[in-house]
Amino acid sequence: MKVHAMTPIVEFHFDVGSPAAYLAWTQVPALEAQTGARVDYRPMLLGGVFQATGNRSPMEVPAKARYMNSDLERFAHRYGVPFSHNAFFPINTLTLMRGAVGLQLREPSRMLAYVDAVYRAIWVDGKNMNDPGVVGAVLQKAGFDPAELLALAAEPEVKERLKAATQEAVARGVFGAPTFFVGSQMYWGQDRLDFVKEALGAHT
């Protein structure tokens, strides 16, 4: 797709460990098609965001966790996308998100396929992505060399870049995932995509 100078941009801060960010991820193609905007992917470490802001996962409040599961299922049904709870939640996403940042840095054209494979493994297939053996099998099946990706994720520059991206998100006001920006306007949650579309409508 040719991107014009005037194409509006939606920045999308995400972590693969967030089920809400997964649901938002599934809606990006429709968002781009409906608005003519382009999504600028901003991998971040949600655990780092929580630590820096004092926010915490809704899953830490048992009553909220129970409700969130129904809520996510309702949206998955509305969107018509597959979604399963992950029995291994929460997933430690540090290495996985370093992989996303590493690809964005070195092989940007492969980043989306990587994130998509990881999202599906966690939030559709319910895999235990805390287990390096499972991660390796998922990546191999998606056409990646797990050893190469692990080496990439271990590079000091890649580690630093994820840390900087997370700090930058926090500095902008991000406290959870997914978070969208249209210009200076921030929108938190997959359930705010309608407001993101409205904000883009004003630009197109």
Add this chain to the structure above:
Amino acid sequence: MKVHAMTPIVEFHFDVGSPAAYLAWTQVPALEAQTGARVDYRPMLLGGVFQATGNRSPMEVPAKARYMNSDLERFAHRYGVPFSHNAFFPINTLTLMRGAVGLQLREPSRMLAYVDAVYRAIWVDGKNMNDPGVVGAVLQKAGFDPAELLALAAEPEVKERLKAATQEAVARGVFGAPTFFVGSQMYWGQDRLDFVKEALGAHT
């Protein structure tokens, strides 16, 4: 309005201290008109819900509090209703909610006018409803006798009833405000009114 045996019911758990519950409150007439449902008002003490569930106000996380203010403004704009932040937030709503429960018990036909006056004082006029003098003036202007209401709120039966209503809400799974029930299905947040409407559509 005549209520038929088959009129679907939406239970609405609320506290006057919650700006999201205020926004939901403004949408009740449209909800009833669009769905033919009747709203069953369930006053509760949100502070008690937080204490029992381990949940907390989004306002306790500074980055989230800043965002929530824009988010509430966006919805107020979408709904076309007045909304102002309250400089005295959080309001201790114990006596105010006892007043709501007391009226529901003794003078149910006046409960809505009371809650409406309190919501407007807090979330439209930005008044300091922590100040008994301000509360008295607001209630008087709305046609209530402040001394009578204070006496009502101090009745042991009324105090017990608010405590029981709060415990019952928690037992049902409530962890925040507003919370709606359509049958056994729970919906949290003024931003889930579309799902509430969908759920009612299946019944009408």
